[in-house]
Amino acid sequence: MKSFFVVLLLLLGFAHAQAASAGGAKAPSTPWRYDIFPLNGEIRWERDATQQMVDRHPFGLAFGVRNGPSTVLFEYSKFDEKTGNATLALDRSHEEFLFWWKQNIMNFEMMDLFIAGAAGGYSEKVTTTLAGSGSSEDSTGLQMMGGVSAGVQSVLFHYVLVSFEGRLMAGKNFDPNPQPGMLLRLGVEF
Numbered sequence: 001m002k003s004f005f006v007v008l009l010l011l012l013g014f015a016h017a018q019a020a021s022a023g024g025a026k027a028p029s030t031p032w033r034y035d036i037f038p039l040n041g042e043i044r045w046e047r048d049a050t051q052q053m054v055d056r057h058p059f060g061l062a063f064g065v066r067n068g069p070s071t072v073l074f075e076y077s078k079f080d081e082k083t084g085n086a087t088l089a090l091d092r093s094h095e096e097f098l099f100w101w102k103q104n105i106m107n108f109e110m111m112d113l114f115i116a117g118a119a120g121g122y123s124e125k126v127t128t129t130l131a132g133s134g135s136s137e138d139s140t141g142l143q144m145m146g147g148v149s150a151g152v153q154s155v156l157f158h159y160v161l162v163s164f165e166g167r168l169m170a171g172k173n174f175d176p177n178p179q180p181g182m183l184l185r186l187g188v189e190f
Contacts, residue, residue: 035161037062037187044181069104091127111154118147122171145171161187
């Protein structure tokens with residue numbers, strides 16, 4: 001996982017250097033900005049085994065590169081779920097890796113309205129523990145997923161980013177498909 005982040009940072013740096021050198025002596029019309037979002041408060045709704053809608057709260061972080069109205073973000077999120085009792089217990093771990101393309105479509109004095117699309121993958125691991133007979137583990141491997149979102153973003157104090165968005169996430173075995181959700185991000189730009 002750590003090597004993936006290193007490779008991604010190198011690719012983003014290389015893309016930035018290529019874009020900067022392609023202009024030659026001409027100055028870029030808009031500066032490149034780098035965004036880091038260590039605080040991502042997300043809520044997502046899915047159906048549980050009894051077909052009731054329950055909320056999940058994935059932990060997430062994101063970082064990206066912005067030039068003008070366009071932003072490319074890499075987002076990682078994860079949540080764990082534990083259900084059952086002393087006789088039968090299920091532990092579910094869900095991880096997502098997404099690349100988002102975010103486009104500002106309207107600029108207001110204090111905020112921007114944006115739309116976004118995502119592509120990436122997710123993996124789930126379920127461990128079933130039956131009392132007295134040990135446990136078994138089942139994994140999905142990496143599955144394709146995607147999403148769309150719309151929201152607002154504001155820059156406070158020249159470097160603090162705050163955004164709020166509504167989301168629809170789709171993937172194999174999601175129930176419902178797509179899953180609705182909301183995300184509040186807090187980060188910095190430099």
